[in-house]
Amino acid sequence: MTTPPAPLAKAPDRLTLRERLPNIAILGPLLALLLAVIFFSTQSDRFLSPQNFSLIFQQVSYVAVLAIGQTLIILTSGIDLAAGVMMALGGVVMTRLAVNSGLNPFLAIGLGLLATTFIGWINGLLITRLRLPPFIVTLGMFGIVFGVTQVYSRSETVSNLPAPLTFFGSTFQIGTTTWTYGTLLMLALYLLTHLILTQTSPGRHLYAVGNNPEAARLTGIPTNRVLLMVYTLAGLTYGIAALLLTARTGVGDPNAGQTEALASITAVVLGGTSLFGGRGAIIGTLLGALIVGVFTNGLTLMGVPSVYQYIITGLLTILAVAVDQISRRKA
């Protein structure tokens, strides 16, 4: 099985060999990604190139970072429908403070991160203190954050950004291929989250809370504190996603992010994380985000119209979960 066993009050100091092996859950998405790459390589001679792969990484970067926060939340059997609009708010706060209010850009970025983190914390409070379902809280928050973003920005896009705000869009060379610093940041965040989830006791607590909150509580895990921390951290990752999106497009766009919460959930699901909580791996989510990016890019290279791309991505999502379920039943 793929879940770490429910830990005792204190996480064990040493991991057993079985827990050190790569998580079986990510083998599925890895296989799907490889198959997709092989398929598109046979369909277009422009697909299989380092430069094209760099592009795909750039295109998925902000959704992939949103999906980090989304994964943490879904592991606790929650869901966050406000992820995308929180990202938009973060981007608008950063850019407006830097451009319209003339704040130091680094301070502006900090305040943008603070804004999304704060909203994540509010989500966490509503879910833990008032015992409201995450679906409802974040559905409500979607409307509130979206409206606030529109009012604050007067629905206007902010442009002419100072350099620090676009740093992660700037590039460096590896051989003849250009990569962005944003891609590096995204990969670093995934590595960090992977380490936290697999090597630290808060990480294992998170799985325990997702598996069985009652059992976790009885073993002395501060369930509410874990949940509050998860939603707050998720808010922070949305702020970082905002920084990536802003750097990529070069503007603060109040209308961004309206469909991105669902895109991030798609990445999590394709990555093999269970919506029922407690089971999944963060690396799977990265693979899930890449699968969507590979399909969008590959289908465009094949000349497939956008309409059919929606159909194919939808089918893929259902198929991924179906395969996961069937293999589990057999196991």
Place this chain on the structure above:
Amino acid sequence: MRTPTKLVTAALAAATVLGLAFAQGNQPVIGLITKTDTNPFFVKMKEGAQKEATRLGARLMTAAGKADNDNASQVTAIENMVAAGAKTILITPADSKAIIPAIKKAQAQGVQVIALDSPTDPASASDALFATNNFQAGVLIGRYAKAAMGNKPLKVATLDLFPGHPVGIARHNGFLAGLGVKDSSGKAITAQTPTNVIGGVVVCAQDSFGDQAKGQTAMENCLQKNPDINLVYTINEPAGYGAHQALKNAGKDKAVMIVSVDGGCNGVRGVQSGVFAATSQQYPLKMAALGVAAGVEFAKTGKKVRSGYTDTGVNLIAARAVSGVPSQSVQYGLANCWGQ
């Protein structure tokens, strides 16, 4: 369980206070229903309507759909505005056919309904239409691009809105008609052509939703598919800026021409700085002001507006004029643009 109750009570109280703050006295009431309240185009339309309403002493109610194709919210808004005593409703139909029953119901109660920006289908369902001809807007940038490109073989990318939207189709096909392109069966493209024409010189057509980030991704992928694309059409300027970012990253921004539609101030500045070769400028403030004036007239005299289509005009804005295609200067565009 006391806390939730308190919270709900507090929320209701807050909502009531907000509601009272927005309620007003006894003036002619005019309703404005836009497709969304997030697109700067509609935001400006609303501001223009508010200005005119204040000037003429009318009260303006506004509502909007959640997305460009959200018919249900518009139907609800019509019903609510009629209930609130609006005598004239101005609407930018999200769905040109589906909105008609709601319009008919309002008209049966003596309400004048005027379509702004895009027609109902059939156009006669509304009392009048104040709009830009989106097909013509496309034709202008198409003709400009054709003249500017000369005899170069065209490799075109189109960054469209989303499937089936009439404004998206009209602009896309207008642009191709202006380029002098025929459809796949060799027939001329007209305003009646039902779907986006693709293929032929259009080597890549992708949806952008009018969104900058999605426009950038679509352009990047189109460039991967056809690195020799030399002309880009975008549904609006935000998508155009996304395309420009993709071209710049690929080192092709100088070699590839982008043309767009809308003429928002940010878009005209793009023409000024060379990001866009040309854009077709529309005048949402004018549409709104005309609509409100007609509404006040109806409230005061009971006289309905002259029925039929009033074209509020579209102008080609280009930094560099080309011979045979009349265009306005960037200065003109900036003086008449909407947005910031």
